[in-house]
Amino acid sequence: MNPITLYHSILGKKIIMAVTGSFMLLFLLLHVGGNLKVFLPDPQPGMADINVYARFLRTMGEPLLPYGFALWGVRIILIVSVLLHITCAIQLAHRNARARPVKYKHAAYRETSYPARWMLISGLLMLCYIILHLAQFTFGWINPAAFNTPDVFGDLSRAFHRPFYIVIYLGAMGLLGLHLFHGAWSLFQTLGLDNPDRNRGLRLLAMVISIGLPATFALVPLSFAVGALGPAIPEATSAAMTGGN
């Protein structure tokens, strides 16, 4: 299957969107698993489990692979996926807009859902959120003085004791749920993996993913917000605690 042929065809672009979308979904499943480590007890005093995990992500495969190699491998796959997914989405949306130059007075929809019709909007808002999320927890652009890469737990604690970030993150998880509600089923249809016997199961799976995944992600900011994970860690303490790393 020639990727260039795929890219030049509408059906092909849909296949590209389905495949890149499933890569991103698989990544989110790994990501949410990693996030749940904030709830585990510290493996050694003063060293949060999620910080150990963050270090593992970089040292994974050593000494066979260089430092950060596996992490960057995954990052490159994700960056390419995001770019292809958005490019195809915008090109298809442009084509769809041209396909109906005169709109109906009131289109009477029977089957489609708001999440399905708002895929482009929810997707583009998710892109804005991803940029914010990376700026905050990967690049540390938001508050560079307080940002401390090895201390993920401290960074999370400081961010999620502020109502502003809690609202943004919960809102973004709502959007993710909307996007997945249509996307997680749609990818099976686009790849032609559905059939009448499986369809109910696939719809159910998409429903479970679209509610379960964002809800699990939301547990982290909510738990910090209600104080279940301790008070906000001051910047100085955080730096001292992880000074050795």
Add this chain to the structure above:
Amino acid sequence: MKFTLEIWRQDGPGHIGDFAHYEIADVSPDMSFLEMMDVLNEQISEADQVPVAFDSDCREGICGMCSMVINGSPHGPIPGTTTCQLYMRHFSDGETITIEPWRSAAFPVLKDLIVDRSAFDRVLQAGGYVTVHSGPKPDPNSVPIDPHVSEEALDAASCIGCGACVAACPNGAAMLYTAAKVSHLSLMPQGQPERESRVLNMVHQMEAEDFGACGNHAECQAHCPKGISINFIGMMNREYRRALSAPKDRRGHMDSQ
């Protein structure tokens, strides 16, 4: 019964159209929608005006000619019917009914409610056929086929090519039509020789026309007068993937040394 009708009037392709308002009274609840339109046109003719142009042919729900978007639904509010099989008793007395043509760049309006659906013909010509030999006819039932497969092919073959799928699709895509035609022939043993070229050529032609892209909204299935399932779209997606990865040229090559 009486109704207020808001009907799209457009002089020709490329002209700017608009809604015109008509009042119609003394409509029998047992009239079909098209009979009501005939009565309206009598009324318009008597007033020395130009009647509303609309398509119709068999008026028994099998030809696929009638094409009206009624209150935002292709073929009107009752699922599983064509416009000609819709009756005025399905509307409430005094209701305002909006009537529009299929809205698609691929189906340009010829006049009022009549659209040019030859884009569908070109998609069908690209691969909607089977090769038959010109010799004597084979014996009936000489080609074995699983009855479930032939039933499924018949489900796809029930497509009447009316274009409601395109009209209903939020993206103006022609996936259900193309999928029904591809699946119908590719399921049958007689359709196997062209199995790969059929899906590639028909999809290619569909993409060359001004149709949109499938968003898996399933509006096509909900508005199809024959209730054709979007499972055929999944089947076409599968056929397309299969055809793209199938080797085209199975001959060996001997490179000169």
